[in-house]
Amino acid sequence: MLNPKGGSGKTTVATNLASYFASQGDRPLLSDNDPQGSSTRWLKKRASEQPFIHGVAAFERSGRVTRAWQLRTPPDAMHVIVDTPAAVPPQELPDMTKSADAIIVPVLPSDIDIHACSKCIADLLLIAKIRRSEDRIGVIANRVKRNTLVYQSLMRFLATLRIPIIATLRDSQNYVRAAELGVGLHEMKHGTVARDLEDWAPLIHWLKEKEIAAETKGRTDLLSETA
Numbered sequence: 001m002l003n004p005k006g007g008s009g010k011t012t013v014a015t016n017l018a019s020y021f022a023s024q025g026d027r028p029l030l031s032d033n034d035p036q037g038s039s040t041r042w043l044k045k046r047a048s049e050q051p052f053i054h055g056v057a058a059f060e061r062s063g064r065v066t067r068a069w070q071l072r073t074p075p076d077a078m079h080v081i082v083d084t085p086a087a088v089p090p091q092e093l094p095d096m097t098k099s100a101d102a103i104i105v106p107v108l109p110s111d112i113d114i115h116a117c118s119k120c121i122a123d124l125l126l127i128a129k130i131r132r133s134e135d136r137i138g139v140i141a142n143r144v145k146r147n148t149l150v151y152q153s154l155m156r157f158l159a160t161l162r163i164p165i166i167a168t169l170r171d172s173q174n175y176v177r178a179a180e181l182g183v184g185l186h187e188m189k190h191g192t193v194a195r196d197l198e199d200w201a202p203l204i205h206w207l208k209e210k211e212i213a214a215e216t217k218g219r220t221d222l223l224s225e226t227a
Contacts, residue, residue, distance in 0.1 A: 001104050002097070002124075005116035006086035009106040009142040011038040012175050014083040019184020020204065021079045022051035029054040029077040034085040045182025059085070093128040102210040103130070104166070104203075106140040109154040121161055138166035138206055145171050167203035172196050 001010035014030065021028040030053055032039035043055040054074050062070055073080055088096065097103055103124065107117040117139070124130050124137055139158055144151050158165050174193050178184055185193045185200065 001082065001106065002084050002088070003086075003105050003107065003117065003120050005107075005113055005120075008108055008113060008116070009140070009169075010034075011042070011083050012179070013104060013106055013140060013142070014081050015039055015042045016175075016178065016184040016186070016200075017079075017207075018053050018081050019051075019178075020186045020200070021081075022053045023184070023186045025051075026078045027052050027054060027074070027076045028079040028081060029056065029073055031056050031058045031071070031080060031082045033058045034083055035059045036085075039083045042179060042182055045180075047182070050183065050187065058082075090123045090127045093123055097124065097128045097130065097136075100136065101214045102207055103137045104140060105137065105163075106142040107154070107158075108142055109144050109148070109150045114154060114157050118157070118161075121163060132162060135164070136210070137163050138203075139163050140203065141165060141168040143171040144168055164206070166206040167199060169199045170196065 001014045003010060011034070018028050018030040030039055030043060032043075032055065037057060037059065040055060040057045043053060046053070054077050056071060058071055061067075082100075084096070105117060105120055105124075107113050121137070121139075125132070130136055139161065141151075141154055141158065144154070155165075172195070174185060174188065174196050178188065185196050190197070
């Protein structure tokens with residue numbers, strides 16, 4: 001998750017993604033790089049009987065272990081979700097994004113957030129040198145209320161970016177309840193969250209495409225090395 005603007009929904013998307021992968025039988029790693037520690041607090045609320053999610057408070061520095069050991073990916077974690085902090089310096093974007101298969105940029109429907117999203121996308125393209133043809137960047141329109149002027153303005157703006165809009169998430173109290181309980185939408189009663197799960201379907205589909213592409217590239221690289 002990436003957006004230098006605080007409050008855009010990075011933690012909400014990150015925790016719900018971790019919950020989704022865990023509900024599918026993976027034991028994902030949720031890396032909390034935000035000093036506010038919201039993802040870490042969410043993890044601590046999870047009950048022992050819920051699907052397991054690895055967690056690392058990457059914003060903390062430990063004098064007992066090396067940084068590399070602290071940030072290692074557990075061998076049984078097929079997915080790593082990174083919740084980034086606000087106000088990421090542009091010069092840090094190349095290192096932050098170079099190994100990411102997918103970069104998700106959530107944006108709220110407001111003039112301030114639209115401006116911040118525009119700058120974030122520009123920095124990813126110009127400073128992190130991510131080409132549009134790589135199709136690694138996806139935008140989420142978050143906490144939207146359809147049929148409002150500000151929503152229509154947001155969608156017009158996003159269309160100008162030539163970056164795919166991978167999901168449009170409605171403004172729903174289910175996200176608030178999920179955060180309070182330490183769960184994700186995919187772990188809640190289906191009847192309660194059915195409308196929200198429909199919003200998530202395009203995002204899950206997009207990520208699966210990234211996963212297949214990464215696996216294919218890995219096999220291609222292996223064949224190249226052994227040829």
